[in-house]
Amino acid sequence: MGFPFQVGDSAEVTREITQEDVQAFASLSGDDNPLHLDASFAARTRFRQPIAHGMLTASLISAVIGTRLPGPGGIYLSQELKFVRPVFIGDRVTARAEILDIRPDKPILRLRTTCINQRGETVITGEAVVMYEPSAEAGRV
Amino acid sequence: MGFPFQVGDSAEVTREITQEDVQAFASLSGDDNPLHLDASFAARTRFRQPIAHGMLTASLISAVIGTRLPGPGGIYLSQELKFVRPVFIGDRVTARAEILDIRPDKPILRLRTTCINQRGETVITGEAVVMYEPSAEAGRV
Numbered sequence: 510m511g512f513p514f515q516v517g518d519s520a521e522v523t524r525e526i527t528q529e530d531v532q533a534f535a536s537l538s539g540d541d542n543p544l545h546l547d548a549s550f551a552a553r554t555r556f557r558q559p560i561a562h563g564m565l566t567a568s569l570i571s572a573v574i575g576t577r578l579p580g581p582g583g584i585y586l587s588q589e590l591k592f593v594r595p596v597f598i599g600d601r602v603t604a605r606a607e608i609l610d611i612r613p614d615k616p617i618l619r620l621r622t623t624c625i626n627q628r629g630e631t632v633i634t635g636e637a638v639v640m641y642e643p644s645a646e647a648g649r650v
Numbered sequence: 651m652g653f654p655f656q657v658g659d660s661a662e663v664t665r666e667i668t669q670e671d672v673q674a675f676a677s678l679s680g681d682d683n684p685l686h687l688d689a690s691f692a693a694r695t696r697f698r699q700p701i702a703h704g705m706l707t708a709s710l711i712s713a714v715i716g717t718r719l720p721g722p723g724g725i726y727l728s729q730e731l732k733f734v735r736p737v738f739i740g741d742r743v744t745a746r747a748e749i750l751d752i753r754p755d756k757p758i759l760r761l762r763t764t765c766i767n768q769r770g771e772t773v774i775t776g777e778a779v780v781m782y783e784p785s786a787e788a789g790r791v
Binding site: 522524530533534538539540541542543544545550554555561562564565567568569570571572573575576580581582583584585586587588589590591592593642 | 663665671674675678679680681682683684685686691695696703704705706708709710711712713716717721722723724725726727728729730731732733757783
């Protein structure tokens with residue numbers, strides 16, 4: 510079976526980050542930092558209003574990798590994240606992954622991973638390394 | 651106001667990763683990779699059974715940083731994650747952060763971030779960089 514990807518391939522997902530998402534991530538992770546949940550606390554910070562958890566926004570990168578590129582059969586080996594701008598409640602974020610290189614000896618992809626808001630501003634940069642195990646995918650019913 | 655941390659300070663949180671957590675993360679992120687949700691798909695992979703999303707486990711690091719060290723007033727600048735072992739449903743994971751250094755010129759901490767399972771095996775390694783903005787915290791009621 511050939512390796513179904515090449516350098517330069519890319520995929521993305523877009524999602525609005527809602528108040529409900531921030532509440533759900535706080536409950537799920539236990540990260541109830543008031544910077545994300547308490548408008549009066551957030552008003553005293555440089556952001557002036559609550560911001561989404563960085564890892565909530567980063568979870569959209571997980572969605573691109575787990576569902577699109579490489580999708581099922583992909584196994585996360587590493588992820589670097591730089592949180593370069595805040596994401597506010599109601600922002601619409603596009604997470605994008607692009608293959609930077611493919612190891613010649615193993616089915617391991619390195620991807621540039623970027624999240625951009627509805628104003629075209631980059632909010633997260635970084636890279637992921639993902640192994641692709643096609644046996645699972647090939648055997649899928 | 652003095653800087654209330656020093657190199658070597660550490661904090662941790664422990665959580666069981668349940669089937670409900672994995673389902674909730676899949677819904678929240680959109681990452682419905684069957685490796686996490688479908689036992690028959692996972693049975694054909696090297697893991698033999700569903701594993702938790704790497705970013706779900708990593709969200710426990712967000713909890714340590716957002717609630718304990720530095721806690722409220724902490725702002726995530728970056729996070730590196732290496733997913734070195736799978737986390738299975740029902741595993742009990744301890745996420746730990748330890749201050750590696752503090753910038754002399756700015757309130758910026760570099761932390762070693764590690765997740766360990768109930769067998770003492772490391773599942774995630776990495777580092778975080780976090781800014782600490784005490785004004786928000788100091789003004790808290």
